[in-house]
Amino acid sequence: MATAANPYLLPINPAERKNPGWWAMVLIITTEAMLFAYLLFAYFYLGSMANTPWPPSGRPELKLVIPNTIILIVSSGTMWWAESGIRAGSQWRLRSGMLITLLLGIVFLAIQGIEYSRKNFAMQSNAYGSLFFTITGFHGAHVFVGLLFNVVVQLRAWLGHFTAERHLAVTNAAMYWHFVDVVWLVVFTSLYLAPHVM
Amino acid sequence: MATSTVPAPLGERLTRIWETAPGLYGVIATVDHKIIGRRYLVTAMVFLVLGGIEAAMMRAQLAAPDMHLISPEVYNQIFTMHGVTMIFWYAAPILSGFSNYLWPLMLGARDMACPRANALSYWTFLMSGIFLYTSVPLGQMPDRGWFAYAPLTELAYSPGLNMDFYAIGLTFLSVSTTVGAINFIATLFKTRAPGMSLNRLPIFVWGTLTTSFAIVFAMPALTASCALLFLDRRVGTHFYDAALGGSPLLWQHLFWSFGHPWVYIVVLPAMGIISDLLPTFCRRPLVGYTFVAMATVTTGILGFGVWVHHMFATGLPATAMSFFAAASMVITIPSAVAVMSWLATMWLGRPVFKTPMLFAAGFIVLFVIGGVSGVATAAIPFDWQLTDTYFVVAHLHYVLIGINVFAVMAGFYYWLPKITGRMMSASLGRWNFWLMFLGFGVGFFPMHTLGLLGMPRRIYTYHAGMGWGWQNLWVTVGAYVFALGVAVFVYNVIWSLVRGEAAGPNPWDGPTLEWATPSPPPPYNFAVIPTVGSRHPLWEGRLDETESRSQLARGPVLDAGRDTFGTTPLDAEPDEILRMPEDTVWPFLLSLSILVICYGLVTGVIWLGIAGAMALLVTIAGWFWPQPSMTPADGEV
Numbered sequence: 010m011a012t013a014a015n016p017y018l019l020p021i022n023p024a025e026r027k028n029p030g031w032w033a034m035v036l037i038i039t040t041e042a043m044l045f046a047y048l049l050f051a052y053f054y055l056g057s058m059a060n061t062p063w064p065p066s067g068r069p070e071l072k073l074v075i076p077n078t079i080i081l082i083v084s085s086g087t088m089w090w091a092e093s094g095i096r097a098g099s100q101w102r103l104r105s106g107m108l109i110t111l112l113l114g115i116v117f118l119a120i121q122g123i124e125y126s127r128k129n130f131a132m133q134s135n136a137y138g139s140l141f142f143t144i145t146g147f148h149g150a151h152v153f154v155g156l157l158f159n160v161v162v163q164l165r166a167w168l169g170h171f172t173a174e175r176h177l178a179v180t181n182a183a184m185y186w187h188f189v190d191v192v193w194l195v196v197f198t199s200l201y202l203a204p205h206v207m
Numbered sequence: 208m209a210t211s212t213v214p215a216p217l218g219e220r221l222t223r224i225w226e227t228a229p230g231l232y233g234v235i236a237t238v239d240h241k242i243i244g245r246r247y248l249v250t251a252m253v254f255l256v257l258g259g260i261e262a263a264m265m266r267a268q269l270a271a272p273d274m275h276l277i278s279p280e281v282y283n284q285i286f287t288m289h290g291v292t293m294i295f296w297y298a299a300p301i302l303s304g305f306s307n308y309l310w311p312l313m314l315g316a317r318d319m320a321c322p323r324a325n326a327l328s329y330w331t332f333l334m335s336g337i338f339l340y341t342s343v344p345l346g347q348m349p350d351r352g353w354f355a356y357a358p359l360t361e362l363a364y365s366p367g368l369n370m371d372f373y374a375i376g377l378t379f380l381s382v383s384t385t386v387g388a389i390n391f392i393a394t395l396f397k398t399r400a401p402g403m404s405l406n407r408l409p410i411f412v413w414g415t416l417t418t419s420f421a422i423v424f425a426m427p428a429l430t431a432s433c434a435l436l437f438l439d440r441r442v443g444t445h446f447y448d449a450a451l452g453g454s455p456l457l458w459q460h461l462f463w464s465f466g467h468p469w470v471y472i473v474v475l476p477a478m479g480i481i482s483d484l485l486p487t488f489c490r491r492p493l494v495g496y497t498f499v500a501m502a503t504v505t506t507g508i509l510g511f512g513v514w515v516h517h518m519f520a521t522g523l524p525a526t527a528m529s530f531f532a533a534a535s536m537v538i539t540i541p542s543a544v545a546v547m548s549w550l551a552t553m554w555l556g557r558p559v560f561k562t563p564m565l566f567a568a569g570f571i572v573l574f575v576i577g578g579v580s581g582v583a584t585a586a587i588p589f590d591w592q593l594t595d596t597y598f599v600v601a602h603l604h605y606v607l608i609g610i611n612v613f614a615v616m617a618g619f620y621y622w623l624p625k626i627t628g629r630m631m632s633a634s635l636g637r638w639n640f641w642l643m644f645l646g647f648g649v650g651f652f653p654m655h656t657l658g659l660l661g662m663p664r665r666i667y668t669y670h671a672g673m674g675w676g677w678q679n680l681w682v683t684v685g686a687y688v689f690a691l692g693v694a695v696f697v698y699n700v701i702w703s704l705v706r707g708e709a710a711g712p713n714p715w716d717g718p719t720l721e722w723a724t725p726s727p728p729p730p731y732n733f734a735v736i737p738t739v740g741s742r743h744p745l746w747e748g749r750l751d752e753t754e755s756r757s758q759l760a761r762g763p764v765l766d767a768g769r770d771t772f773g774t775t776p777l778d779a780e781p782d783e784i785l786r787m788p789e790d791t792v793w794p795f796l797l798s799l800s801i802l803v804i805c806y807g808l809v810t811g812v813i814w815l816g817i818a819g820a821m822a823l824l825v826t827i828a829g830w831f832w833p834q835p836s837m838t839p840a841d842g843e844v
Contacts, residue, residue, distance in 0.1 A: 016763040016772070021784045027773060029320035029785065032393040036423055040385055044427035047464070051435065051446065051457055059452055132444050136452030139444035143435070161828050170833065178831065 025180055034181040038188045041151070045192050048147060049199055052140045064137050066130045068204045073127075077120045078197050084113035085190040092183040098173035100166070107163045107179075110186065114156045121149055141200060148189070148196050155189045158182045217734055220766055225317065225730035228790050236790035238322035239730060243329045244308025245626060248619075250333055251301035252697075255612075257340070258292035259690055261285045270683040272671040279667045283350040284369070286665055288343075290353030291373065295380055296336050298473040298611050303328070303387050305618055306415040306476060308626060310391065312721035312728060313409050315400025315737040317771040320393040323788050323830065324386050330798035331383035338805050339376040342369065349373035352665060354466065354517075355436070357447035357458040362440045371440060371809050374433040379805050381430050388422035391415055396776040400720070402739035402757070403779045406500075409719050410493065413500045414479030417507035421468045425511070428465035432458055441811070456521060463514035471510040474606065475503055477614035478545055478574075481567050484621045485549055487717045488564035489556025492743060492750070495548040502541035509538050519590045528587055535585035542578055546571065561715070562636030566617035569644045573609025580605060580655065595665075598658025604651050616643070616696065623700065624714050628726040629707030635699040642692030650685025653678040718743035723759050735762045736772055739779075793830040800826055 025031050056063045087109045094102025125142070132142040162182045165171065171179055227237040237243070264285050268276045277285070307325060311318055319325045342348045347368040351360045360370045395408075395416050408416075435446040436458070445451040447458050486493050493499060515523065515531035549571055558564060580602040584590045593599060616639070624630050658664075662675050669675055713722040722745055724732055740755035741747055747756055765771065769787040774780055800822035807816025 016765060016781065016784065017767060019772075019781060019783050021770075022786050023783050027397075027783050029393040029397045029773070032396060033321055033324065033389050036389040036392055040389075040423045040427055043424050044431055047428045047431040047461060051431070051461065054457055054460065055446075055452060055454060058454055061452065065452070132438075132442060134451075136445045136448070136454075139438065139446055139453070143438060143444065143446075157824065161831065165832075 023174075025177065028177050030177050030181065034184055038184060042188065042192065045144075045147070045195065048140075048144050049195070052144060052199060055136050055140065059137075064141070064204055065135055066128075066137065069141075069201050070127075071201060071205075073120055073124045074197065074201050077117055077124070078193065080113050080117050080120070081190050081193050084110045084117070085187050087113065088183050088186045092176075092179055095166075095171050095176045095179055096173060100169065100171075103166050103171065103176075103179065104163070107159055107166060107182075111156060111159045111163065114152055114159065114186075118149060118152055118156075121145070144196060144200060148193055151189045151192065155182075155186050158185055217764065217766065218729065221731040221734060222729060224766065224769055227730065232792075233790060235795045236326075236792045238318070238326050238788060238790060238794075240307050240311050240319045240322065240325055241626075241728065241730075241732075243325050244304050244306075246329055247300055247304030247307055247332070248626075250329075250336070251297050251304055254292050254296040254336060255301070256693070256697075258289050258297060259693060261289035261292065262686060263690060265289065266683040266686045268668065269666075269679050271680065272669055272673070272676045274668055280350070282667045283665075284348035287349045287352055287355075287373075291339070291349060291377075293607065294353055294469075294473070295377065296332075296339070298607060299384060299469075300332050301611075301615050302415070302418075302473065302476040303332075305411075305480065305615075305622070306391060307387075309622065309721055310394060310412065310415070311398070311732055312625075312724060313412060313719055314394070314398065314403055315720050315733060315739060316394070316398040317732050317736075317765075317769075318398075318787050319390055320397045320785070321390045323791055323794050324390045326791075327794035327797060328383050328387035328390065330795050331379065331386065331801065334798045334802045335376055335379035335383060335805075338379055338802060338809075339372060341806075342372040347372065349376075354462055355458075357436070357439075357455040358449070360436060360440075360458075361447060365440075368809060371437065374437040374440070375805050375808050378430055378433045378437075379801060381426050381433075382801065384422055385426050388419035388426075391419040392423070397773050398771055398785065399774050399779040400733075400737050400739050401772060401774060401779055401781050402755075403774075404739075405777060406497070407739060407742045408500070409479070410482035410496070410499055410503065411476060411479030413503045414476035414482075417503050418472045418475050421472050421507050421510060425465045425468035425472075428461050429469075432461035432465070435461075437808070441808075456518075459518050459521065460514070463517045464511075466517065467514040468507075468510045470606070471507055474610045475507060477611050477618075479503070480614045480618040480621075481549065481570055482545070483719065484563050484617060484717075485552045485567055486556075486743075487621070487715050488559050488561060488567070489552050490559070491552065491556040492718075492746075492752070493548060494551035494555060495544070496742065498544050499548045502544040505541040506538060509534065509541070513538065516585055516590070519587050520594045532585050532587050536582060539578065539582055542574075546575060546578075561620075562631070562633055562640060563617045563621040563715075565637070565640040566613050566620065569640065570609060570613040570617060573605055573613060573647070577602060577605030577609045593658055595663055596658035597654045597662045597664055600664045601651055601654035601658060604654070608647060608651070613643075616640075619696070619700075621715065622721075623703065624707075624710035625721060625724075625726045625728070627704060627707075628710050629703045630710050630714060631699050631703040631707060635695060635702060639692055639695040639699060642695060643689055644692075646685050646688030646690075646692055648685070650682050650689055653681050653685075657682075713745065716745075718746040720744055735760065735764055738762055788834055791830075791834070793826050797823065797826040797830065 022028060087106050091103050091106025091110065094106055130138040132139050159182055162178050165178065227233040227239050227242060264277065268274055268282060349372055350369045351365060355370065355373055358364060438444040439446050439448065445453040447453050447455050449455060482493055482499055513531055513535045515528060516535045519528055584593060584599065584602060620631055620636055657675055657678050660675060662669065710726045712725050720737060723737065738758040740757040741753045743750055744757035744759065765784065769789065770784050771787065772781045773783040773785040775782050800819050803819030803822065804816050807819055
């Protein structure tokens with residue numbers, strides 16, 4: 010073994026898969042994904058048990074949510090663009106990509122807020138209302154956390170902390186953001202699309 | 208043969224690099240897995256004693272018919288706190304304590320993969336316990352049983368803060384449990400010593416690993432169920448409210464989806480403790496290592512498919528129930544594999560009945576009895592007859608005390624000399640074992656018959672005419688004898704610290720890596736990173752199992768910083784150097800912020816919650832700002 014003579018020929022705290030921080034992030038995402046799985050279980054369980062029409066307030070409107078979903082998908086793309094940028098050593102792509110992602114995330118939350126204000130039921134109306142606002146609200150909270158994550162990592166990006174070799178925080182922020190995006194597609198399909206086809 | 212003599216200058220240099228800072232700062236900021244592990248063990252034992260005091264109060268109340276020592280309201284609070292304390296704040300954390308202390312030593316590493324997360328996991332465990340016990344001086348302890356069935360827990364039927372403490376406290380604790388589990392998984396896949404391939408792991412490591420995966424997948428069910436309960440109570444949602452489309456059964460599904468995997472979470476590492484100490488005291492390797500490792504993982508997976516057996520009495524469709532009954536019975540197969548392996552190890556070895564071995568043998572007896580009463584209740588008609596009776600109480604105590612507490616006692620007698628460097632008294636140990644074993648039998652076996660006679664669990668008192676009096680007196684006497692055994696244990700620990708003879712590195716002639724270090728181990732664990740050549744590195748001279756030999760005395764030193772090897776996930780080949788973080792106060796401050804948020808939530812004082820949330824954001828940002836010491840050269844982490 011070549012390293013027996015001088016183990017310090019090995020890299021120190023390398024990025025991504027070799028770093029325990031990367032493993033920790035993957036596992037955090039796994040357990041968070043399970044949280045959404047259990048919440049969606051609650052949605053389908055109570056929906057299947059309901060003796061009133063489901064959703065009781067009629068099919069959810071799609072006018073705002075479809076563009077909003079597209080915004081979130083695009084933001085995943087810009088995040089990917091930023092991360093692959095720093096992998097190639099481009100500070101410019103990292104900084105601008107993360108900035109655009111941040112703005113798109115804020116727009117997503119704003120539109121979600123407008124949609125909330127237009128609903129004709131509340132969390133307290135019935136179990137469906139409780140589920141709708143809790144599940145989308147939990148997701149919104151995850152988007153918010155993703156934005157905070159973005160702000161801190163972006164601050165470090167503008168301070169020039171990252172290089173093509175060392176950018177674990179960017180990778181982790183990106184993984185988290187893609188996760189938030191994928192969860193939204195599942196929530197969107199379950200809560201918005203499914204009532205239209207079932 | 209095993210331990211190398213470390214040249215003094217090297218030892219001093221490594222100590223300087225790895226030592227925790229002195230004074231109060233070090234107390235708060237340490238990231239040393241050995242200090243954290245010790246704290247886990249002590250804190251969990253404090254919770255065991257608190258839960259034990261609650262049990263003693265219950266047994267006094269039930270000792271004779273028609274007693275009114277405490278009020279029914281307080282009784283409800285006491286039995287709930289007993290269950291919650293023992294199951295959540297003792298049974299899993301005590302095993303985390305052993306794992307935290309032992310994993311890096313067993314795996315040949317200098318620390319856990321994420322030392323700061325390790326500190327966070329301890330502080331959140333401690334502070335969530337403090338939060339839960341704040342309800343005691345307020346007289347508002349949780350009071351609806353440890354599994355807290357809706358709708359009794361809804362605001363209309365439980366207007367006090369009692370169940371808010373439950374819902375928020377458990378969610379807080381789940382942070383600790385989850386962070387700990389993630390750290391164990393990352394540690395296993397990243398920081399094993401070169402050569403410590405998966406087929407060489409001690410079974411205890413397999414147990415904690417399986418448990419950690421189960422936590423990652425099951426814990427969110429508890430978080431979800433408690434979050435929804437809190438929303439129902441304080442925001443006015445209707446998840447568990449049948450009148451407006453919710454369902455009390457939703458609570459049961461969510462809670463038990465978590466609850467049954469949790470049963471295996473609190474027993475699999477304990478079974479691992481037994482599998483690892485039997486070889487030492489039977490003077491031979493464990494029989495069927497691979498089968499036991501696979502049985503451990505299988506049990507962990509099957510544990511996810513059996514939750515409905517807690518719900519047989521709720522009127523579910525017969526086909527659904529049959530499936531879950533069958534799945535529950537299948538679990539006997541991996542359990543029997545473990546039992547057969549333990550028996551075969553004893554049969555083919557030469558058992559030496561030192562104190563750890565006494566507890567291990569007692570453990571096997573109780574494991575079988577608790578297993579049989581478990582299979583019995585997996586049969587649906589039998590379960591219908593016995594659900595919510597003392598039979599179930601008997602079963603769960605055979606499982607939790609038999610499989611958890613007895614293994615923990617065995618583990619303490621086995622590894623405490625490693626942790627403190629002092630031997631415990633063997634004669635006190637025999638008193639300890641027999642008081643606990645006989646007290647347990649006298650105390651808990653009659654619960655089976657009481658259950659068959661129809662005594663419901665959680666009953667406040669009973670009339671003399673029921674004829675349950677004398678058996679309940681037995682139970683109370685047995686429980687107090689058992690408690691006396693625990694007291695002897697505590698005395699023995701103190702005795703060993705004051706009078707115990709020096710243990711030396713390997714007092715039991717154990718085969719695994721932790722025994723290659725001095726007792727207690729230095730802050731850096733291993734002066735030379737070991738290279739592992741077999742499953743029993745310290746027995747290679749005698750066993751001749753494999754051609755390869757472990758190297759413990761010579762090899763890489765890694766003394767340029769807080770460094771340990773990062774190795775490949777499967778074969779444990781050195782892949783990189785992991786430069787570990789220094790002492791840091793962020794984990795402590797982060798836990799404190801969550802504590803403030805929890806008090807804000809329970810009291811409804813919004814500014815308190817907001818202040819805690821702001822503090823949380825600042826601490827997380829501070830945590831992830833790069834530490835100069837971890838930043839090699841001019842790059843960054």
